[in-house]
Structures are given as structure tokens and as C-alpha cells.
Amino acid sequence: MHISSLPSPYGIGTLGKEAYRFVDFLYEAKQSYWQILPMNPTGYGDSPYQAFSTFAGNHYLIDLDQLMEEGWLKQEDMWEFSWGTSQEQVDFDLMYRQRLLVLRRAYERFILSPNRAFLEFVTKEKSWLREYALFMALKDSYDGAVWSSWELPLRLHEEQALKAKSAELKYEITFHYFLQYEFFLQWNRLRDYCRSKGIQLIGDVPIYVPHDSADAWANSSFFQLDEARIPTAVAGCPPDDFNEDGQLWGNPLYNWQAMKEDGYRWWLRRLKAAARMYDVVRIDHFRGFESYWAVPYGDPTARTGKWMPGPGTEFIEVLRKKLKGLSFIAEDLGFLTPEVIALRKASGFPGMKVLEFAFDPREPSDYLPHTYDSNCVCYTGTHDNATLMQWYDELPDECREFADRYLALTEEEGIHWGVIRGGMSSVSELFIAQMQDYLALPGTARMNEPGRVNGQNWRWRMLPDALTPALCARIREMTECYGRAPKKEAE
Numbered sequence: 001m002h003i004s005s006l007p008s009p010y011g012i013g014t015l016g017k018e019a020y021r022f023v024d025f026l027y028e029a030k031q032s033y034w035q036i037l038p039m040n041p042t043g044y045g046d047s048p049y050q051a052f053s054t055f056a057g058n059h060y061l062i063d064l065d066q067l068m069e070e071g072w073l074k075q076e077d078m079w080e081f082s083w084g085t086s087q088e089q090v091d092f093d094l095m096y097r098q099r100l101l102v103l104r105r106a107y108e109r110f111i112l113s114p115n116r117a118f119l120e121f122v123t124k125e126k127s128w129l130r131e132y133a134l135f136m137a138l139k140d141s142y143d144g145a146v147w148s149s150w151e152l153p154l155r156l157h158e159e160q161a162l163k164a165k166s167a168e169l170k171y172e173i174t175f176h177y178f179l180q181y182e183f184f185l186q187w188n189r190l191r192d193y194c195r196s197k198g199i200q201l202i203g204d205v206p207i208y209v210p211h212d213s214a215d216a217w218a219n220s221s222f223f224q225l226d227e228a229r230i231p232t233a234v235a236g237c238p239p240d241d242f243n244e245d246g247q248l249w250g251n252p253l254y255n256w257q258a259m260k261e262d263g264y265r266w267w268l269r270r271l272k273a274a275a276r277m278y279d280v281v282r283i284d285h286f287r288g289f290e291s292y293w294a295v296p297y298g299d300p301t302a303r304t305g306k307w308m309p310g311p312g313t314e315f316i317e318v319l320r321k322k323l324k325g326l327s328f329i330a331e332d333l334g335f336l337t338p339e340v341i342a343l344r345k346a347s348g349f350p351g352m353k354v355l356e357f358a359f360d361p362r363e364p365s366d367y368l369p370h371t372y373d374s375n376c377v378c379y380t381g382t383h384d385n386a387t388l389m390q391w392y393d394e395l396p397d398e399c400r401e402f403a404d405r406y407l408a409l410t411e412e413e414g415i416h417w418g419v420i421r422g423g424m425s426s427v428s429e430l431f432i433a434q435m436q437d438y439l440a441l442p443g444t445a446r447m448n449e450p451g452r453v454n455g456q457n458w459r460w461r462m463l464p465d466a467l468t469p470a471l472c473a474r475i476r477e478m479t480e481c482y483g484r485a486p487k488k489e490a491e
Helices: 017-028 064-069 075-079 092-110 116-124 126-141 159-168 170-196 214-218 256-261 265-277 312-322 338-347 388-394 397-407 415-424 469-481
Strands: 033-035 200-205 233-237 247-252 280-283 291-296 306-309 327-330 351-354 376-379 430-432
Touching: 017 033, 017 170, 017 469, 033 430, 064 075, 064 092, 075 092, 092 170, 116 126, 116 170, 126 159, 126 170, 126 214, 126 265, 159 170, 170 200, 200 265, 256 312, 265 280, 265 312, 312 338, 327 338, 327 351, 388 415, 397 415, 415 469
Parallel strands: 033 200, 200 280, 280 327, 351 376, 376 430
Antiparallel strands: 233 247, 233 291, 291 306
């Protein structure tokens, strides 16, 4: 469950008391991991996978109550703003219009006497923070326009132009310093609390970054961009049984040769930053490291793309050598060739098994629990899947009958509990279920429907009274039954 899906009186889940309450719930239910979506500042479509920076934190998630406790906000500030009327969905349009206004109110008080910790944070994180804050200040000054439309010296990241703009926009740049300082201050407190309860955090690192990001702007030589900094080819997926046009993601592709010549330092910096936030990192679209689907820029669909070689084993070995203390999960879903499977096995990273993909009796499936080896992570579904209840309702009759037989599903136990039992009882190293599935929620609670802009994606929120003692006891009982409870209490 993502942070944004937590209950909150301010329109979106935050790093505040409900996050701590959820950690307490996980602890009482004998859980060991909490997996979240990317935590970066969201851009186009409000997607966590389309962020303005791979290093920065999402300021929407800053808890306003903690800012009040620190003295940067007052209760009357809260009364000036609307936070929406729905407890079950985030209103991102409202967030976009209102959130920065109230955060700016806090900044105006804070900046009158910034503390030593803030100054130390800015110095410590300067390798990414200065570029990001300047990027955001410039973007604001251009009314949100994509950076490839800025004046040429700024677009080309010329040093003299950047110095002049840094001086001109100093106040706005420092505002973004403040947002990142508060985000990481609150995040580190929450992470410390998770550790005290024995809860490990699983973070998500998207394989690609958007073109309209500080990463692509400040590191253009590492991307397939032309002299005007426009992509020459973009990322996507080929046509398949689910989408005859494929998926056109639009992210710029990496210049893997330039990255190799630089020792893959940008990727190492990125993953070292993730290691400071999470205990385990899920690498999105792992198959893209073996080969990736390249679509000519400007083409309307992904049909015209072609497979191009990725960095392969050499890149994975660099990660293993340089990031020895970090655990990974390889998101190895999608079209898997023998070469992709071999790369995943060579990496040693556990892959993913999704139960919702398992029950087509017409063909053998590697997602059926009896086919697993232990080096995998079993999921009911991911953020891109239907909720279990929606999935079951929409299954073709023969698939539903197979799932019923295989998992011994009954209405008396609860369809969702039967599927969860199937995953819990597998030999997978780790089992993860979406909170929506534990709550038996319908399709309206689905987190994302890939390839569609439907006004619902990324918006689901859990109701404040959802975490009941009965639910906690049921999860704990099943976790203990299948030997997945922690072996010892957290200190």
C-alpha cells in the first residue's frame, strides 16, 4: 500500500500518524515487510512512475500536522484551504492547486531563521538537490513548460546561464530545499519507527525516468536525445494479447554506451539513494536490462518499435559488486525470453509470481504455486492489476472453475482469503498482498489501469476504520499457520 492511500484529513495519505498506525497494525499482524510505490514528486498523470526527480521526495506526502507541531503552520492556516470531500480518493487536481500554497506558508515562517540541520541537509545532498531545486524553480518560472522548450542556454545546461538563474531564483530554489528537508526529516522518522517494529520497507525504482525531469535535463548525455535535447526514441512495450498497439510509455531511452563508459555511476548514485530509504528495492521492468523496446519518437503507437540490446550481465554485476548491502526484487513480468530468464537467474535476484496470472487451464503457467522455487516473491496482484474481487468476478467461467478447484475457494471462507491462503502456503521466499485484497474491495479500489487515463488511477485511499482488530487477528493467524511470522520480536 502506498503512502498516499493512507487515511488523512488533508486529502492524501502522508508520513503522519496514520502511517505509524499502519506500522503498528503490521506489527500486531506479525508482518515483516511493507511495500510502497515510488516516493518521488509526481509529474504527468499523477503517476509515481513519472516523476520530476528520481532522488527527490514527493512534497504531497509531507505531513501538515508535524509542520504545525514544529511551528511552521498554524491551525488557522488549515481552515483557509479545501482538502476535498472524498475519504476514498485523492483529488490530485486539488492537491496541485492547494498543497504548495500551504507548504509555502510554512516555508515563509521557517526561512526567517533556518536551523543548522537544514543547512547541513542542503550541503550533504547537494549532488542532486541543487540541480533538482533549480529545475523546479525554472519550471515554475516557465509556467510548468517542459525543459526542452526553455531558452537554449538553459535547455543545454550551460554553466553561465545556470549561475545567473540560480541567483535570480534563489528564494524559490530555497523553497524546494525546504520541501525536501521536511520530506526526508519525516521519512527518516517513519523509517526508524519501522525498524523499531521489525518492519522492513520495500521501495520501487522505475527503470526509466521521464523526459521532463531533472535527471534527463542535468544528465542529457546519458539519454538518447538529439542536439535540441528531444528524444530520438522512447520506451514502451510491443503489442500483445492485451493491447494490439502495445504500450507507448514515452520515456527517453538510456544511452547505455555512455553510461558504461562512465562506470554506470548515475545508476549507482540512484540505487545508493534508494538504499538509504529502503531495505529492499524492487527494480521495475527488469527485462529492459536484457533488451528494450525502442519506439521512434513521435510515432503514435508502440507498433513500430524494435528490440534493442540492453546492458545485460555486465551491468548487473556492477550492481552486485558496488551495492552488496542492498537486497533486490526483479520485476520480471511481461514478455520473457530465455535470455531474460537467464539474466534474472544470473543476478540471483528473486523474481515475481502473480496469482492473478495463474489460472488459465488452456496452457501451463509458471505462476501456479506448485511450480515455484523458493527464490521468488508471490503477489496476489500488483498495483497494475485488478483487485482480487474484481479479478474473480471478471474471470472467464473455465478459469474461475480452475481457480476454485486449485485453491479450494469457497464463499464461506471468502474468495479473497482463499487466494491469499494459496500464496501464503507457497514456497516463495516472501508473500505480499495488496491492502485492497485483504479488505476484499471491488474494482473501484484498483490502484492503476495501465495504458489508460481514466481519472481513477493512483487515487485509491483506505477508509479510517478499515484496520479492525478482527482483520489483524485473521492476518496474524494465517501468517503463523504457514510459518511466515517473524522468528523473534523486534527490539
